[in-house]
Amino acid sequence: xxxxxxxxxxxxxxxxxxxxxxxxxxxxxxxxxxxxxxxxxxxxxxxxxxxxxxxxxxxxxxxxxxxxxxxxxxxxxxxxxxxxxxxxxxxxxxxxxxxxxxxxxxxxxxxxxxxxxxxxxxxxxxxxxxxxxxxxxxxxxxxxxxxxxxxxxxxxxxxxxxxxxxxxxxxxxxxxxxxxxxxxxxxxxxxxxxxxxxxxxxxxxxxxxxxxxxxxxxxxxxxxxxxxxxxxxxxxxxxxxxxxxxxxxxxxxxxxxxxxxxxxx
Amino acid sequence: xxxxxxxxxxxxxxxxxxxxxxxxxxxxxxxxxxxxxxxxxxxxxxxxxxxxxxxxxxxxxxxxxxxxxxxxxxxxxxxxxxxxxxxxxxxxxxxxxxxxxxxxxxxxxxxxxxxxxxxxxxxxxxxxxxxxxxxxxxxxxxxxxxxxxxxxxxxxxxxxxxxxxxxxxxxxxxxxxxxxxxxxxxxxxxxxxxxxxxxxxxxxxxxxxxxxxxxxxxxxxxxxxxxxxxxxxxxxxxxxxxxxxxxxxxxxxxxxxxxxxxxxxxxxxxxxxxxxxxxxxxxxxxxxxxxxxxxxxxxxxxxxxxxxxxxxxxxxxxxxxxxxxxxxxxxxxxxxxxxxxxxxxxxxxxxxxxxxxxxxxxxxxxxxxxxxxxxxxxxxx
Numbered sequence: 001x002x003x004x005x006x007x008x009x010x011x012x013x014x015x016x017x018x019x020x021x022x023x024x025x026x027x028x029x030x031x032x033x034x035x036x037x038x039x040x041x042x043x044x045x046x047x048x049x050x051x052x053x054x055x056x057x058x059x060x061x062x063x064x065x066x067x068x069x070x071x072x073x074x075x076x077x078x079x080x081x082x083x084x085x086x087x088x089x090x091x092x093x094x095x096x097x098x099x100x101x102x103x104x105x106x107x108x109x110x111x112x113x114x115x116x117x118x119x120x121x122x123x124x125x126x127x128x129x130x131x132x133x134x135x136x137x138x139x140x141x142x143x144x145x146x147x148x149x150x151x152x153x154x155x156x157x158x159x160x161x162x163x164x165x166x167x168x169x170x171x172x173x174x175x176x177x178x179x180x181x182x183x184x185x186x187x188x189x190x191x192x193x194x195x196x197x198x199x200x201x202x203x204x205x206x207x208x209x210x211x212x213x214x215x216x217x218x219x220x221x222x223x224x225x226x227x228x229x230x231x232x233x234x235x236x237x238x239x240x241x242x243x244x245x246x247x248x249x250x251x252x253x254x255x256x257x258x259x260x261x262x263x264x265x
Numbered sequence: 266x267x268x269x270x271x272x273x274x275x276x277x278x279x280x281x282x283x284x285x286x287x288x289x290x291x292x293x294x295x296x297x298x299x300x301x302x303x304x305x306x307x308x309x310x311x312x313x314x315x316x317x318x319x320x321x322x323x324x325x326x327x328x329x330x331x332x333x334x335x336x337x338x339x340x341x342x343x344x345x346x347x348x349x350x351x352x353x354x355x356x357x358x359x360x361x362x363x364x365x366x367x368x369x370x371x372x373x374x375x376x377x378x379x380x381x382x383x384x385x386x387x388x389x390x391x392x393x394x395x396x397x398x399x400x401x402x403x404x405x406x407x408x409x410x411x412x413x414x415x416x417x418x419x420x421x422x423x424x425x426x427x428x429x430x431x432x433x434x435x436x437x438x439x440x441x442x443x444x445x446x447x448x449x450x451x452x453x454x455x456x457x458x459x460x461x462x463x464x465x466x467x468x469x470x471x472x473x474x475x476x477x478x479x480x481x482x483x484x485x486x487x488x489x490x491x492x493x494x495x496x497x498x499x500x501x502x503x504x505x506x507x508x509x510x511x512x513x514x515x516x517x518x519x520x521x522x523x524x525x526x527x528x529x530x531x532x533x534x535x536x537x538x539x540x541x542x543x544x545x546x547x548x549x550x551x552x553x554x555x556x557x558x559x560x561x562x563x564x565x566x567x568x569x570x571x572x573x574x575x576x577x578x579x580x581x582x583x584x585x586x587x588x589x590x591x592x593x594x595x596x597x598x599x600x601x602x603x604x605x606x607x608x609x610x611x612x613x614x615x616x617x618x619x620x621x622x623x624x625x626x627x628x629x630x631x632x633x634x635x636x637x638x639x640x641x642x643x644x645x646x
Binding site: 165166170173179261 | 366367
């Protein structure tokens with residue numbers, strides 16, 4: 001397939017400009033992080049390691065929840081039709097368009113000590129705002145929709161005939177899902193997970209509103225970068241590079257896994 | 266291997282499905298009809314993939330569906346092998362894994378032995394590690410057959426098994442499949458809209474149209490030997506009659522019926538004495554004689570006279586009045602040689618087996634129809 005001449009003339013140069021637009025900041029970040037010499041202070045700072053650990057732990061938990069709960073949910077949504085189904089689709093994706101800061105404020109209003117729900121939880125000894133649980137909730141809120149959307153599409157792309165076949169071959173309905181639909185939709189699930197995870201790692205707005213910025217408790221990498229910036233630009237640069245590399249590594253790993261699964265298609 | 270049989274009634278939009286079927290070891294029951302006739306729906310219901318409104322199903326002697334008793338077994342609780350259209354090999358698995366898929370509950374050794382046996386038997390040696398997308402159509406079909414046969418089903422369901430193959434390959438593969446089916450001996454129910462497939466593989470045929478059984482019996486009699494395919498040509502049978510059954514001869518596989526004053530010998534159907542029977546015969550199955558023929562094996566020799574001669578693309582359609590109208594397709598040469606003209610006396614000769622029974626509504630119990638089956642010559646029993 002060949003792009004028509006007008007598209008080559010327009011699209012080609014624009015693509016180059018955009019690539020430069022995306023790459024230049026990365027290069028600048030990497031170069032400045034070295035020239036500023038903040039690596040020793042940045043890496044020597046306990047706050048960095050705390051934030052890194054917290055980011056990894058919370059995002060791992062929120063992604064585990066996303067996969068464990070989101071997979072059956074996406075499968076059900078992919079296989080059912082009913083009145084009001086469209087409304088569910090819109091609601092599920094609402095967090096994608098909601099600014100995270102707004103989402104965080106909304107969660108605070110819902111689960112905060114002032115709200116009836118928050119007071120009810122408080123009464124049974126559960127305190128959510130400004131805790132690690134709040135960090136996880138914020139990540140779930142903004143990350144899960146990315147996974148759900150691609151997972152639903154992935155399951156819809158699996159022809160139900162394969163499940164029928166699996167059942168005539170002695171698999172229970174769940175066995176058919178587990179041995180056929182799940183492996184066939186896996187590339188989509190991994191792709192969705194990669195974006196959801198990257199989104200959760202970078203989550204800032206909802207976290208700072210709902211969970212606050214407490215080192216060691218709720219201060220994830222993005223929040224740590226902000227805090228570091230207030231004291232020392234060089235340390236902030238080092239942290240930023242670490243976070244960028246981590247995000248790319250995760251995304252790359254999941255994409256590589258997905259492409260291996262896709263090799264047979 | 267025990268008998269599989271059942272009857273199913275279901276309303277699905279405008280389709281009112283009503284079918285009774287029965288298939289035994291070594292038999293291939295062909296469900297024949299145009300698309301939308303309810304063939305695939307029937308197969309899916311038998312496999313347990315869709316629950317019909319009412320009916321009963323027995324697979325390999327085991328009751329798996331009985332609407333009156335509220336019995337409904339899921340597909341994995343039925344011993345049914347299913348080969349869907351386009352075969353649908355699992356794309357994420359190798360040939361070996363595809364075949365082994367249904368053997369999850371078997372021991373490792375048994376599983377390996379069974380898969381090897383099928384790979385050998387179906388000529389798949391060397392392809393074990395391949396993925397489905399690199400296989401040819403014929404190879405895919407054999408893998409799909411092996412996969413369905415692996416858990417030793419009591420009934421094998423084939424949905425349009427050759428539709429995905431080009432005509433040349435189809436003939437070849439059909440021969441192979443016929444050999445394999447005879448070898449494994451598993452009863453088969455096969456859905457097709459291809460007349461050749463029905464004639465080549467079927468030992469018994471049910472012709473479905475809009476959910477209703479319109480003909481059944483041995484493929485040659487149920488389908489006739491018309492040139493084109495599809496039910497249109499079956500419904501385009503030139504001679505169609507309704508009569509009353511006079512006498513039944515289950516041992517001879519025939520019965521006699523009266524149409525007006527004329528008595529006709531027919532293949533045995535399920536209609537009882539005194540009941541109505543609808544049947545037909547294609548014009549090219551009718552032989553015309555100008556002198557009274559004697560010593561014929563054909564049971565129907567009906568005296569009458571020529572009413573009209575209509576030129577048609579294939580030759581001449583001679584319309585005879587033998588107490589009932591009979592159209593015979595003749596060549597122009599035959600018409601000249603016999604000196605046929607309106608008013609001339611003539612005899613229509615029709616073999617009983619040339620008549621196809623067309624049942625309007627087979628809600629009547631058809632379980633007692635075994636005596637009406639006659640497999641085509643050479644069919645392995």
